[in-house]
Amino acid sequence: MKRFIGFVKKEFMHIFRDFRTLIILFGIPAAQILIFGFAVRTDIKNAGIAVLDRSKDEISSGLISRLESSDFFILKQNLHSGNQIDSSFKAGDIKAVLIFEDDFGKRLLNEGSAHIEILADGSEPNVANLVTSYTRAIINDYMIEFNKARGSGAMVIEPEVKMYYNPNLQSQYMFVPGVITIILVLICALMTSVAITREKEFGTMEVLLVSPLKPIQIILGKVTPYFILSLIDVIVILFLSWLVFNIPIKGSLVLLMLESMLYILLGLSLGIMISTMSKTMQQAMFISLLGLMLPTIILSGFIFPVEYMPGIYKWLSLVIPPRWFITIVKDIMIKGTGFTFVWKETLILVFMTLVFITISTLKFKKRLE
Amino acid sequence: MRTILYLIRKEFIQIFRNKFLSRAIFGIPIVQMVILVPAVTFEIKNIELCVVDKDMSTESRQLISRLQGSEFFLLKHTTFSDKEADDMLHSDKCDLVLHIPQDFGRNLIREGNQKIMVLVNAINATSAQLAWAYMRGVLQDYNSELVVQNLHSTAPSRIPVIETTNRFWYNPSLNYKYYMLPGILVILVTAIGLLLAGLNVVREKEIGTIEQLNVTPIRKYQFITAKLIPFLIIGLIDLAFGLLIGKILFNIPFNGSIAILFLFASLYLIAALGLALFLSTLASTQQQYLFVVFFILMIFILMSGIFTPAESMPLWAQKFNLINPAAYFMRVIRMIMLKGSGFNDVLPDIRGIILIGIGTISLAIWRYRKTV
Numbered sequence: 001m002k003r004f005i006g007f008v009k010k011e012f013m014h015i016f017r018d019f020r021t022l023i024i025l026f027g028i029p030a031a032q033i034l035i036f037g038f039a040v041r042t043d044i045k046n047a048g049i050a051v052l053d054r055s056k057d058e059i060s061s062g063l064i065s066r067l068e069s070s071d072f073f074i075l076k077q078n079l080h081s082g083n084q085i086d087s088s089f090k091a092g093d094i095k096a097v098l099i100f101e102d103d104f105g106k107r108l109l110n111e112g113s114a115h116i117e118i119l120a121d122g123s124e125p126n127v128a129n130l131v132t133s134y135t136r137a138i139i140n141d142y143m144i145e146f147n148k149a150r151g152s153g154a155m156v157i158e159p160e161v162k163m164y165y166n167p168n169l170q171s172q173y174m175f176v177p178g179v180i181t182i183i184l185v186l187i188c189a190l191m192t193s194v195a196i197t198r199e200k201e202f203g204t205m206e207v208l209l210v211s212p213l214k215p216i217q218i219i220l221g222k223v224t225p226y227f228i229l230s231l232i233d234v235i236v237i238l239f240l241s242w243l244v245f246n247i248p249i250k251g252s253l254v255l256l257m258l259e260s261m262l263y264i265l266l267g268l269s270l271g272i273m274i275s276t277m278s279k280t281m282q283q284a285m286f287i288s289l290l291g292l293m294l295p296t297i298i299l300s301g302f303i304f305p306v307e308y309m310p311g312i313y314k315w316l317s318l319v320i321p322p323r324w325f326i327t328i329v330k331d332i333m334i335k336g337t338g339f340t341f342v343w344k345e346t347l348i349l350v351f352m353t354l355v356f357i358t359i360s361t362l363k364f365k366k367r368l369e
Numbered sequence: 370m371r372t373i374l375y376l377i378r379k380e381f382i383q384i385f386r387n388k389f390l391s392r393a394i395f396g397i398p399i400v401q402m403v404i405l406v407p408a409v410t411f412e413i414k415n416i417e418l419c420v421v422d423k424d425m426s427t428e429s430r431q432l433i434s435r436l437q438g439s440e441f442f443l444l445k446h447t448t449f450s451d452k453e454a455d456d457m458l459h460s461d462k463c464d465l466v467l468h469i470p471q472d473f474g475r476n477l478i479r480e481g482n483q484k485i486m487v488l489v490n491a492i493n494a495t496s497a498q499l500a501w502a503y504m505r506g507v508l509q510d511y512n513s514e515l516v517v518q519n520l521h522s523t524a525p526s527r528i529p530v531i532e533t534t535n536r537f538w539y540n541p542s543l544n545y546k547y548y549m550l551p552g553i554l555v556i557l558v559t560a561i562g563l564l565l566a567g568l569n570v571v572r573e574k575e576i577g578t579i580e581q582l583n584v585t586p587i588r589k590y591q592f593i594t595a596k597l598i599p600f601l602i603i604g605l606i607d608l609a610f611g612l613l614i615g616k617i618l619f620n621i622p623f624n625g626s627i628a629i630l631f632l633f634a635s636l637y638l639i640a641a642l643g644l645a646l647f648l649s650t651l652a653s654t655q656q657q658y659l660f661v662v663f664f665i666l667m668i669f670i671l672m673s674g675i676f677t678p679a680e681s682m683p684l685w686a687q688k689f690n691l692i693n694p695a696a697y698f699m700r701v702i703r704m705i706m707l708k709g710s711g712f713n714d715v716l717p718d719i720r721g722i723i724l725i726g727i728g729t730i731s732l733a734i735w736r737y738r739k740t741v
Contacts, residue, residue, distance in 0.1 A: 020652070024660040028667065035671060039686035042495040042677050089538060090710040092700065095680075108529045116533045122540030123707040125548050127678045129413075130495070132535045133502040139531055140509055147529065157477065157512045158484050161501055163491035164458060174493045190663065194656050279389075282568055285659050286393045290560055294401055294553065303676045304409045305496055313408045327461075334492055341460060 003213060007221040015225055025191075029183050029233050033240045036175035042303070043171070044130045048094040050077035052085070057105035059114075059146075066142050067098070072134045089121050096120040096131045165334050176241045177329035178302035181322040183237075184230060184260070185296060186288070188267025189274060191226045193284040196275035215364065223268045230264045231257075250336030259332065259342070262349055263325045269356035270321075276363035296322050324348050372587060376595030380569070384599065394565065398557040398607050402614050405553055410545045415443040416500045419463040421454045422447055428474030428515070435511050436467070441503040454488075464490050465500055477515070539624075539707045546619045551702040552675040554611040558604050559669070559695055562638055563645045563662050566600040570649035571658045589734055597642050604638045605631065624709030630702065633715065636722045637698045643729030644694070650736040669695040697722045 016022060049067070053060050068075045076094050079085065085097050099117040101107070108114035118135055120128035166173040196219070199205035208218050234257070241247045249256060271288065278284040298304060299313065300322035306314060317323045324345040331337045339346075385391045418436060422429050436442045445463050448454055454466045468486040477483040487504055491497035513530060540547045573579040582592065608631070615621040648665070652658035672686060673679065673695040679687065690696040697718045704710035 018654075018657065020657050021660050024664050028660075028664050031664070032667060032671075035668060035686075039682045039689075040671055040677050041681040042493075043498060043681065044678055045681040047678070047680055086538075090704070090708050090714050092704055092708075092710065092714065108531065112529050114529070114531055116531055118533055118535040120535060120537050121708075122537030122543055123547065123703050124678065125537075125540060125543040125545050126495075128537050128540075128543060129499065133499060133506075136533055137502050137505060139533060140505070143529070143531055157508050158482055159487055159505060159508050160484055161487045161489060163489050163497055163501075166491035166494060166497070169491055169494040169497065171494050173491075174495075186663070190659065194659065198656065281655050282387075282572070283389045283393075285564065285568065285655070286390070286397070289659070289663060290393070290397050290557075290564065293560070294405055294556060297676075298405050298408055305493060308410050308413060309408055310410065316404075316408075330492055335459060337459065 004217050004221060007213060007217065008224050011221055012225045015229070025187065025229060026233065026236060028187065029179065029237050030240060032179045032183060033176065033237055034244070036179055037172045037241070037245050040175070041171050042126075042174070043169075044072055044095075044127055044134070046074050047072060047096070047127065047131055048076040049073045049131070050079050050085075050088055050094045050097045051075060052079040052082065052097060052099045053104075054102045055100050055104035055106075057103075059105035059108060060100045063139065063142055064098075067135065067138055070134075070138060072131075072138075085119065094121070095124070095127055096135070098135065170245065170247075172241065172245045172247060173334055176237070176245070176247055177326050177333060178300070180234060180237050180260075180329055181263075181300060181326045182296055182302055184233065184263060185267045185270070185322055185325075186292060187233065188226060188230055188264055189271040189288045189292060190285070191229075192223055192268050192271025193274040193278065193288050194281055195222055195226070196272065197278055197281045197284040200275075201280050219272060219364075223272070226268060227261075227264055230267070231261065234260045234264075247333070249333050251332035251338065255339060256329070256332045259325070259328050259346065259349075262346065262353070263321070263328075266321055266349055266353040266356065269353050269360065273356045273360045273363075276360050296320065299323065301326055321349060321352050373591050373595050373598075376587070376591065377598050380595065380599040384565075384603075390565075394561055394603055395607065395610065398554075398561065399610055399614065401557060402550070402553060402611055403618065406546050406549050406615075406619060409549050413496055413499050413503070414440060416441055416465055416503070417445045417463040418442045419446045419448065419454050419457045419466045420444065421449065421451060421466065421468045423449060423471045424469050424473040426474030428477060429469045432469070432508075432511050436507055439503070439507050441500075442507070458488060458490055461490075464496075465504065467504070546615075547621055547707055548703075550611070550615045550619060550621055551706055552699065554608065554615075555673075555675060555695060555698050555702060556670055557611070558607050558634075558638070559641055559698075560666055561607060562600055562604045562641050563666060564659075565603065566596060566642045567645040567649040567652075567658050567662060568655055569600075570596060570646060571652050571655050574649075575654055589737055593646060593730070593734055593737065596646060597639065600642055600645075601635065601638045604642075605634060608634050621706070623706050625705035625711070629712055629715065630705045633698070633701050633705075633719060633722065636719065636726055637694055640694045640722055640726035640729050643726060643733050646733035647729055647736055650733065650738075669693050672696065673699045675699050691721065692725060694722060694725050697725075 051064055053064065064075065067073050077088055079088065079097065088094055088097070097119040099119065101115045104114045104116075116139065118132050120131050122128050163169055199208065209215065213221070238249065242249070274284055274287050278287060296302075299306075299317045299320045301317070302322070306317050306323060309317065328342045328345045331342050420433055420436075422433065433444070433447070437444050446457060451468070454468075457463045458466055466488040468488070470483070470485070473483055473485065485508070487501065489497045489501055537543055570579070573582070612623065616623065645662070648661055649658055652661060672682070672690060673693055675695070679690060679696060679700075701715050701718050704715060
């Protein structure tokens with residue numbers, strides 16, 4: 001045991017000696033939380049639009065100024081003919097064009113209906129969808145007021161909405177659990193796989209193996225410092241998101257930390273598994289960065305909700321560990337639910353960890369023979 | 370010139386001698402493109418709905434059947450109990466709860482208005498907003514239908530409505546593959562370029578072979594060029610593979626000029642590889658380099674508008690994107706592929722990426738020391 005502690009100490013010293021890596025280790029999560037919190041948004045704000053107003057009457061200009069005054073849109077261009085649409089889309093400044101038909105206001109008053117066509121740039125489907133539905137909503141609101149002012153529209157359903165768990169619709173509620181999940185698994189897998197293959201590549205692994213330490217002690221010794229560092233990362237992220245974005249932890253902090261430890265263990269054993277499969281550091285880096293980064297970002301439900309994925313991908317996402325941990329973090333942190341709501345996800349993570357460890361031990365033994 | 374050619378040959382031999390690496394640089398992108406491109410849709414359909422109907426009138430039933438008929442909603446459950454509905458929301462069994470109060474139908478017709486409560490699970494703010502927008506749409510449609518039904522009995526005047534239709538240009542059916550393929554391609558090409566080029570140099574440092582290069586009469590610019598060109602070629606080949614996969618497998622249109630795209634991609638890769646070489650002069654071990662690249666890659670990617678609209682970001686973030694090469698490539702590849710934008714449309718971006726390229730290459734040459 002004393003030997004083991006000595007070994008862990010040595011590993012710690014190795015890590016702390018490398019100041020640059022250490023800064024980045026804590027810099028990555030902090031920077032990500034700040035970027036996601038302050039910069040990246042999934043909804044639209046200040047999207048450029050253009051208007052082709054063939055009527056130019058009181059009602060159409062009223063509606064246009066209503067659109068302009070919303071936070072969502074900025075009126076970038078007033079087009080004069082349909083030929084200009086393609087070129088202004090191609091220049092890339094605008095996301096949608098609204099076309100008001102001839103005699104828009106007259107038709108609305110005399111015939112009781114008038115027509116607006118919304119053309120959206122489909123090269124960003126998400127934005128196109130949002131722009132279209134926000135425009136519709138603004139037009140509808142405008143009409144309700146318009147009709148009220150004229151004293152018609154006798155009957156109105158007034159829907160009221162309550163946004164549960166996230167009343168101000170902050171996108172950080174989505175991103176904080178996502179960042180914790182992605183960063184932890186990537187950092188853990190990267191660090192351990194690189195640290196272990198490094199010893200292999202430089203031949204120092206053999207030195208360690210002939211020492212009186214058992215292989216399991218060597219691996220544990222390599223992994224322990226990273227376990228502690230990752231745990232500090234979790235605390236940094238949670239603290240920052242509370243301090244800067246006011247995201248409280250509604251559920252039990254202890255439970256959240258325990259779950260995080262489990263997840264870190266999973267990441268570390270994934271890293272060990274990768275290291276048993278790769279001969280050189282470069283190999284380990286390619287597998288754990290290039291191989292893991294995109295699948296975890298895309299399939300975990302971090303940015304794209306899993307529920308709306310096509311059938312096979314829902315199945316595929318079941319084997320992606322971050323997917324389960326994201327659910328756990330959201331449940332505990334944001335919804336404030338207890339263990340009874342997340343035991344299933346927890347069991348799945350335990351199972352996955354065991355699988356990684358089993359595969360690594362099998363591979364590791366073979367290598368020693 | 371001949372020195373450079375020899376050095377480039379040396380690099381290629383070294384890369385392709387490494388079995389894992391030579392497979393990974395083409396295999397990983399191809400596999401990930403094939404698997405990940407079709408994964409994403411943000412198409413919100415089948416929003417799971419729970420209705421608390423305390424009214425059970427003709428009107429409330431009409432409204433519910435309206436919702437059932439809409440392609441956006443999937444009626445999961447109907448109940449009388451508020452608590453049951455809350456529990457369903459809590460345990461993720463539904464996304465949205467609609468409360469129809471008692472006397473909904475009667476109040477609506479007699480008093481002309483009636484409040485109705487909608488609860489949305491808003492952890493994902495975007496899908497919550499969309500779900501709410503769809504719900505409002507259905508409610509409004511139903512509302513105007515009711516008005517028409519009761520027209521003869523109450524007000525004689527017609528109520529004006531604005532009809533809206535919409536079309537999506539360049540991608541009429543809002544196929545998400547059109548959007549994801551260029552995005553994933555940019556990430557993969559960037560990641561491979563940054564990793565390969567930088568690790569290559571740092572590895573030479575770590576195992577000491579760089580000193581052998583340093584004592585030869587190779588000049589700085591020759592060294593940098595020789596380290597740049599092989600990875601530029603590999604990046605362009607990866608790009609070509611990706612575009613082919615898009616064309617053959619996913620039938621994604623390519624509306625613009627391939628020549629302009631490859632021209633831009635080359636400029637982009639030069640800028641990115643210059644950055645890689647610069648960073649490699651700062652790191653002394655592969656591990657250090659890896660973490661620096663991981664850090665920078667994440668920031669570049671996430672801020673570039675690959676998965677989220679870049680225009681929604683605050684001004685400072687958009688200013689940052691002026692020095693973010695990935696943001697340029699992201700914009701340009703989508704413009705050229707999907708919209709068929711021409712040379713003049715992307716000219717400002719070409720200027721920007723050339724400036725970045727000059728910056729990173731100069732930094733790399735300046736920092737690279739031939740002395741120990």
